[in-house]
Every structure is written in C-alpha cells, then in structure tokens.
Amino acid sequence: MTTIKDIYPFADWNPTGERPMLILGPCSAEYEEQLFTTAREIKELGRPFLLRAGIWKPRTRPGSFEGKGEEALQWLASVKEELQIPVTTEVANAEHVELCLKYGVDALWIGARTTVNPFSVQEIADALQGVDIPVFVKNPIHPDMGLWIGALERINRAGVNKLGAIHRGFHYQDNYPYRNLPNWELAIEMKTRLPELPIICDVSHIAGDPEIIPRVAQRAMDLYMDGLLIETHFRPEEALSDARQQVTPTHLSRILENLEIREPSTGDAHFTDEIQRLRARIDNIDESLMELLSERMKVVEEIGFKKKEQNVTIFQLERWLEIMENYMQWGSQLELRDEFIQRFLEALHLESIEIQQQVMNSQLDEDQSKV
Ligand code: PEP
Ligand code: MN
Numbered sequence: 001m002t003t004i005k006d007i008y009p010f011a012d013w014n015p016t017g018e019r020p021m022l023i024l025g026p027c028s029a030e031y032e033e034q035l036f037t038t039a040r041e042i043k044e045l046g047r048p049f050l051l052r053a054g055i056w057k058p059r060t061r062p063g064s065f066e067g068k069g070e071e072a073l074q075w076l077a078s079v080k081e082e083l084q085i086p087v088t089t090e091v092a093n094a095e096h097v098e099l100c101l102k103y104g105v106d107a108l109w110i111g112a113r114t115t116v117n118p119f120s121v122q123e124i125a126d127a128l129q130g131v132d133i134p135v136f137v138k139n140p141i142h143p144d145m146g147l148w149i150g151a152l153e154r155i156n157r158a159g160v161n162k163l164g165a166i167h168r169g170f171h172y173q174d175n176y177p178y179r180n181l182p183n184w185e186l187a188i189e190m191k192t193r194l195p196e197l198p199i200i201c202d203v204s205h206i207a208g209d210p211e212i213i214p215r216v217a218q219r220a221m222d223l224y225m226d227g228l229l230i231e232t233h234f235r236p237e238e239a240l241s242d243a244r245q246q247v248t249p250t251h252l253s254r255i256l257e258n259l260e261i262r263e264p265s266t267g268d269a270h271f272t273d274e275i276q277r278l279r280a281r282i283d284n285i286d287e288s289l290m291e292l293l294s295e296r297m298k299v300v301e302e303i304g305f306k307k308k309e310q311n312v313t314i315f316q317l318e319r320w321l322e323i324m325e326n327y328m329q330w331g332s333q334l335e336l337r338d339e340f341i342q343r344f345l346e347a348l349h350l351e352s353i354e355i356q357q358q359v360m361n362s363q364l365d366e367d368q369s370k371v
Contacts, residue, residue, distance in 0.1 A: 004153055006161040007196040010226055013134050013162040014198070015086040015106055016048035020220075020261070021227030023088065023200060024252065027242035028065065029053035029072035038234040039079045041249035047256065050107060051079060051087045052229065056096055057241055058113045065240040073103040080104065088136075092120060094127035101131060109136040110151060112168055112205075116140040121151045125158040134162035136200060143170045143183050148190070152197070165190055166229060167220075168202035179208020179245065182216065184223060191224075200227035204245045213247065214255050224264050230255070300352040304359030314356045320349060 014021050024042050029035045039051050053076060057067040073089075080087045086106040091097050092114045100108055114120045115138055128135065135155050140147045152163055167187040169180025187199055201220030207213045217228055233239050236246035247255065266272070307314060324345060331341035 004149075004156045004163070004194060004197070006156070007163050007194070008161050009196065010198045014226075015050050015134070018048055019226060020259075021198070021200065022047060022049040022256075023052050023227060023229040024049045024232045025052040026233040026239065027054055027204075027231050027246060028057055028067055028240055029055055029075055029089075030065075030068065030240050032075045032078070034234065035072075035075045035079055036083075038232060038249070039083055039085055041234055042232055042252070043083055043085060045249060045253045045256070049085070051076075051085045052109075052231075053087070053089060054241070055089045056092060058090075058092060058111055059241075070099055073099055073105070076105065077103045080106070090114075091124055094123050097124055097127035101133070105133075107134040107136065107162075109166060110138060110155075112138045112141045115151045116142075116144075116147060118147075118150065118154070121154045125154040125160075128155065128158045128160055130159060132162065133160070134164060135160050136164040136166045138166040138168050138202065139170065139186065141171045143186055145186060145189060148186075149193070152194075164198040164200055164226075165194075166200045166202050167206075167225070168229075169206035175208075177209075177212060178206055178216075180206050182206050182219070184219065187223065187225065198226035200229050201225045202229040204229065204231040204242070208245050210245065210247050210251065213245075214258060217255060217259055221259060221261055224262075296348075297351070297355055300355050301359060304356035307356065308360055314353055314360065323349070 010021075011017065016022060026034065026038050035053055042049060042051070053072070055067050055069060055072045055076070057065060059066055076087045076089065079085060088107040088109060089100060089105055090111045091100060091108045092111060097108065110121065110124060114124070137148065137151045137155065140151075148165065152165065156163060167182070167190070169175075169178060169182050170186075172181050175181050187201070190197065190199060201216070203213050203216045203220065207216045213230065217230070220228060230252060231242060231246045232249055232252050233243075233246040234248065236243055236248060239246050304314070306312075324342075327345055328338060328341055332338060
C-alpha cells in the first residue's frame with residue numbers, strides 16, 4: 001500500500017493558483033537573452049505560469065548539449081527577480097539540489113531518467129531534508145507504477161509535502177504517433193491511488209511534435225489533470241535540445257485559447273438527473289455482464305475437467321483462431337472497435353486458460369500435499 005502521508009492541498013502550493021497550472025519555458029536554458037525573451041513573451045500572454053528551463057540535461061548520448069550548469073542558474077534567478085515569475089528546473093543529484101536552493105529556485109522536478117534509479121532519488125531526498133519546496137516527480141521511462149510512487153515516497157519521507165507527479169509518457173519500441181506513449185491508464189491509476197496528488201501532463205514530451213500538442217493537452221484536461229507542461233522557446237528552430245517539439249509563445253497562446261477546460265461536475269439539475277438515469281442503465285448492463293461472465297467461466301471449468309480426463313491440452317489453436325475471427329467480425333458489425341474486441345477476447349481467453357490450468361493442477365496439488 002502507498003504510504004505517502006501528507007500532501008498539501010494543491011491550491012496551497014500551486015505557485016500559480018490556477019487550473020490548469022502551467023509549466024512553460026524552454027527545454028534548456030541556453031543563453032541569458034534566450035531565457036529572458038522567452039519568459040517575457042510568455043508573460044505577455046497574461047496567464048500565470050511556472051517558468052521551466054533545464055540547467056543540467058540528461059542526454060541519451062554523450063556529446064549533445066548537456067546544459068549550461070550553474071551559470072544558467074544565475075539567469076534563472078535574474079528572470080525570477082526581474083520578471084517576478086516563479087521558476088523550476090530538473091535536479092538529478094544532491095549537488096543540483098544544493099545549487100538550486102542557493103539560487104532560490106521555487107520548485108524542482110526529478111526527470112524520467114532519474115526516477116528509475118532509487119539511489120539517485122534517495123540522494124536527492126537526503127539533500128532535501130528539512131526543505132519546504134514543491135517537488136514534481138516525472139514518471140520513469142518505462143511504465144512502472146512502483147518506481148514512480150516509490151520515488152514520490154522517498155521524497156515525501158524526507159519531509160516534502162508539496163508533491164506533484166508529472167506524466168510524460170513511456171518509451172516503447174514503436175511510439176508512433178507520439179514521442180512517448182501516454183498510457184493514460186497509468187495517470188488514472190495514480191489519481192485513483194493518490195487522489196490528493198496533483199498531476200501535471202508533460203504534453204511536449206508525450207507529443208514530441210507541435211501538431212499533436214493540442215490533442216494531448218485536451219485529453220489531459222478531459223481526464224481532469226491539474227496542469228500542463230509545454231516546452232516553449234522564442235525561436236524553437238534554434239533550440240539546442242528538443243527543437244522539434246517546442247512551440248513559440250504565439251503558438252502556445254493559440255493552443256491554450258482553444259483548450260476546453262471542463263469541470264468534474266456541474267450544478268445543472270437536469271444534467272445530473274440525466275446522468276443518473278444513464279448510469280443506472282449502465283449498472284444494469286454491467287450486472288448482466290458480470291453474471292454472464294461468471295456463467296461462462298463455470299462452463300470453462302467443466303471443459304477443463306473433461307480435457308483433464310482425456311489428457312488434452314488446454315490451449316487449442318484452431319478454436320482460438322476461430323473465436324478471434326468470428327468475434328472480430330461480429331464485433332465490428334456491432335460497431336465495437338477492433339482494438340477493444342481484441343483486448344477483450346484476449347483477456348477472456350487468458351482467464352479461461354488460467355481456470356483450466358487450475359483444474360489441471362488440482363490433482364498435482366493434492367498429490368504434492370500428500371508427500
Ligand atoms: C525535460 O523535461 O526536458 C526532460 C528531460 O524530460 P524527461 O525527464 O521527461 O525526459
Ligand atoms: Mn525537453
């Protein structure tokens with residue numbers, strides 16, 4: 001079970017006080033003018049935001065731009081002071097944390113490549129002992145909820161209660177059309193397990209392409225995420241990292257204007273009645289589905305006993321191929337999406353195999369318990 005004890009209500013620490021909370025700014029701080037101009041142009045849009053800029057860049061291969069280090073922290077501190085904007089950057093070790101605290105950085109984030117490593121996360125947690133600064137934890141590169149929550153726990157145990165998660169997508173062999181696949185169900189699971197924890201969607205690192213940004217941002221809002229991170233650069237084509245995915249402040253403004261910000265509920269009585277009526281119908285249907293599933297699995301078990309008697313394998317390729325073909329066809333006639341039918345049938349088949357496996361093993365278990 002998750003042991004994160006205290007998370008301050010979002011509104012208490014959200015430095016911008018708005019939903020969606022916006023984390024905007026370049027992938028990396030490259031030179032002082034770049035950071036200032038970008039921050040100023042974003043500020044002119046008139047929306048509160050937390051300025052992001054990478055100071056130390058974890059790069060997959062050596063030799064690419066690895067960030068400007070301490071020098072860039074100085075620029076971040078000047079932007080904060082002159083433009084009155086809260087600032088945030090990525091930390092990957094204790095030295096980064098100490099430097100950020102020295103330069104008055106307002107919030108920190110732990111990057112995807114660091115979340116995967118409990119030693120690094122613990123080192124950061126130790127450096128944060130007794131410091132009250134918001135910390136965001138990005139999901140690890142691969143879809144491992146344990147590592148993501150574990151990292152949050154380590155930071156929380158150091159006494160940090162202003163915690164946030166950043167959902168930046170997951171790496172697979174084929175991420176098309178995204179840069180990192182969103183696996184929205186993991187963000188939903190995080191919200192379900194830690195309802196108080198704000199989740200920011202890192203739209204840029206999921207999309208990897210400005211064309212896809214509006215769709216990803218809208219999806220995040222419709223899943224009631226708390227904030228959006230969008231990499232913004234005054235001249236994206238000249239960026240030293242992630243040039244392809246960054247947007248100009250003007251482009252960003254259009255994206256934000258077109259977003260529909262929906263609320264989780266409404267005071268409209270007619271709407272509430274209608275939803276209740278439709279949900280009652282769904283509940284009825286789900287009840288029947290559950291009963292049918294239970295009945296189906298009982299038949300599966302009976303077949304299991306017969307296969308066992310006759311020493312016949314559980315998996316029957318021909319039967320499985322026939323089921324797939326028939327139901328995929330029927331499913332599409334019933335206007336069910338292929339992808340869903342396939343996943344549904346696979347889940348059904350796997351569970352049936354599991355049940356018959358238990359039947360096959362039952363004698364084995366009995367025999368073993370006699371030994
Ligand atoms: C970034 O935010 O620029 C970054 C390096 O992201 P991630 O850790 O998600 O790859
Ligand atoms: Mn980036």
